[in-house]
Amino acid sequence: MRLASLTASNSDILAALGVVEGVVAVDNHSDAPGLERAVRVGPDLNIDVEAVRLARPDLVLASLSVPGMERVVAGVRAAGLRTLVLDPVSVPDTLRDIREIGAAVGLPERGEAVAARLEAELRALARPFPRPPRVLVEWWPRPIIAATRDSWVTDLLATLGAVNALAERPGRSSPLTLEEVRAARPDLIVCSWCGARKLRPEVIEARGLGVPVACVPESGLGRPGPRLVEGARLIAAALARLGLESITAR
Known part of the structure; x- marks a missing residue:
């Protein structure tokens, strides 16, 4: 599957899923390893939609976690590109998004594993305080x-x-x-x-x-x-x- 990622958070998820080799277009801020061959299509809020289109992605990943991303999403959809738009506002939302991207790229079990590992690692950091700081x-x-x-x-x-x-x-x-x-x-x-x-x-x-x-x-x-x-x-x-x-x- 040919993928385009327009935000660094989604690129990090794709890297954790082990599918960065399928990323053909990526925003300028993404720094996950393995993206060297992907076309850089601009900063997340100033995406060159035509460059994304020319990369011929099967799926474009965007996220409203970047304020102002709505305008970019509208442009990508107007270009007729299949788009998955995430909008996390909590840790459970983030875990859900990891699972959703895993399913979208045909790797639901791997998405579940990445989400479960993140949840476990976060819980392991919990510490009791006399008063929550x-x-x-x-x-x-x-x-x-x-x-x-x-x-x-x-x-x-x-x-x-x-x-x-x-x-x-x-x-x-x-x-x-x-x-x-x-x-x-x-x-x-x-x-x-x-x-x-x-x-x-x-x-x-x-x-x-x-x-x-x-x-x-x-x-x-x-x-x-x-x-x-x-x-x-x-x-x-x-x-x-x-x-x-x-x-x-x-």
Whole structure:
């Protein structure tokens, strides 16, 4: 099957399924191994639909986890290409998507195995705390944008025994003022800037909130797929470094 992947999260899923050799077109951000022969068709929000069409994919994979992807999807469908559009907002959604892609490429058993392994690896990182630590995941620094209630981040943190400090704020993400960040009372701020070449925790520390900052590459937290376990491990390690006393005191 000839495949096109327009988002890095879907490319990571295809790699975990072992089918990257069938990927004929891929977005510029995807960095899963084995994609060297695929045609690069532009950044996820600026896909060259004609280039995708010329690659003659049997199936195009897109994801609304990238804000603004709806316009790209409309263009791909207008080109008459068969498209599978995913829209995960939770960890269970992500596991479902892995299974769905596995079934779509004719490997349902492998999809089930990849999803089950991810679920088990995440559960293995769970840790009890006297009080669930409050974690704020920052997607961008200026303006401050952070993950809110309807994000897979909320479920991921719950699996680790923590809570999203913005779990009561609706939406997938939201711009915040510095006062709103302070009011969220985070015990930990995770710097996971989307599309940034370099994470700079000192920018967050300079705000004077006195909250520890941990860095997690966007590839390990901003992509709802098998690499979420990478981000989960880094957050779990950062929470362990906080110490139980500081978490209890806040």
